[in-house]
Amino acid sequence: MMxxxxxxxxxxxxxxxxxxxxxxxxxxxxGSLGVGYHQNRxxxxxxxxxxxxxxxxxxxSGPSGSYLHGAEEAVVKCGPxx
Numbered sequence: 578m579m580x581x582x583x584x585x586x587x588x589x590x591x592x593x594x595x596x597x598x599x600x601x602x603x604x605x606x607x608g609s610l611g612v613g614y615h616q617n618r619x620x621x622x623x624x625x626x627x628x629x630x631x632x633x634x635x636x637x638s639g640p641s642g643s644y645l646h647g648a649e650e651a652v653v654k655c656g657p658x659x
Contacts, residue, residue, distance in 0.1 A: 598656055600652060609625050609626065612633075613650075623643050624637075
C-alpha cells in the first residue's frame with residue numbers, strides 16, 4: 578500500500594509537475610484531497626488530487642474542477658503566506 582502523506586484542512590501543498598500551490602479543502606476517505614488553487618491568476622478552482630507515490634497530482638488530466646466562491650475563493654487567490 579502507498580504511504581500517503583498526512584495533511585490537514587487549511588494546509589498548503591504543491592500539486593503537479595509545475596508545483597502549483599494548492600489549499601487542502603477536503604480530505605476524502607480514499608486518501609485523495611479536494612484542493613483549491615488559483616488557475617492562471619484568474620480563477621479560483623477546486624479539484625481533486627491524488628498521491629502518485631512521490632507527488633500530489635491532479636486526479637483527472639482534463640478539466641474537472643469547479644469554481645470557488647466566497648471565503649475559500651479569497652484565501653486561494655491570496656495564496657500561501659511565506
